[in-house]
Amino acid sequence: MAKLQLTCSCGTVRGTTSDMNGKTGTRIMCCCNDCQSFAKFLEQEGNVLDSYGATEIFQIPLSYVKITEGNEQIACMRLSKKGMYRWYAQCCNTPIGNTMTAGIPFIGLIHSFIDNSSIKDAKLSDNLGYLQTKFARKTVYSDQQASQFFVMSKIVFNLINWKIKGLHKPSVFFNDNGQPVVEPKILNI
Ligand SMILES: [Zn+2]
Numbered sequence: 001m002a003k004l005q006l007t008c009s010c011g012t013v014r015g016t017t018s019d020m021n022g023k024t025g026t027r028i029m030c031c032c033n034d035c036q037s038f039a040k041f042l043e044q045e046g047n048v049l050d051s052y053g054a055t056e057i058f059q060i061p062l063s064y065v066k067i068t069e070g071n072e073q074i075a076c077m078r079l080s081k082k083g084m085y086r087w088y089a090q091c092c093n094t095p096i097g098n099t100m101t102a103g104i105p106f107i108g109l110i111h112s113f114i115d116n117s118s119i120k121d122a123k124l125s126d127n128l129g130y131l132q133t134k135f136a137r138k139t140v141y142s143d144q145q146a147s148q149f150f151v152m153s154k155i156v157f158n159l160i161n162w163k164i165k166g167l168h169k170p171s172v173f174f175n176d177n178g179q180p181v182v183e184p185k186i187l188n189i
């Protein structure tokens, strides 16, 4: 069991996760347009996206994220009115992660906010590979692609399990009324 150490690139926003093991969460490379747009919005494409245009995402229970410093620098954007809540540290535009609404118990934590050495120490589950590859910037060969069916089944199973366990609360990102802690900036693209 190990915790992940969380930090934005300038070190103002810091946090940690609950204890995790190799079975916690789902790790994937997401090539989708929206993840690419988020990196572009932050002007962090070079830091966030790999050569395929993919963002490494680690989907864990929402309540596992604890912010210990720099709460006031947390900001939020949505690509459209119904889009995901995309959280970032506005001090240095480091993406933090993506969530749905307050009752949905996950956050897709973005690799940029995770201290790399803590990933090695935690012996996390393996990365399952690339998803949404039709949006990729170059060909993703089949051995690098994640099985969509396997990933979706795992995510649905986790969501039900985490919801039953009440792991959507406490949340750094939503207050007790289910409102986001900061007003999201909504883009219309
Ligand atoms: Zn920062």
Ligand SMILES: [Zn+2]
Residues within 6 Å of the ligand: 030, 031, 032, 033, 034, 035, 036
């Ligand atoms: Zn995506």
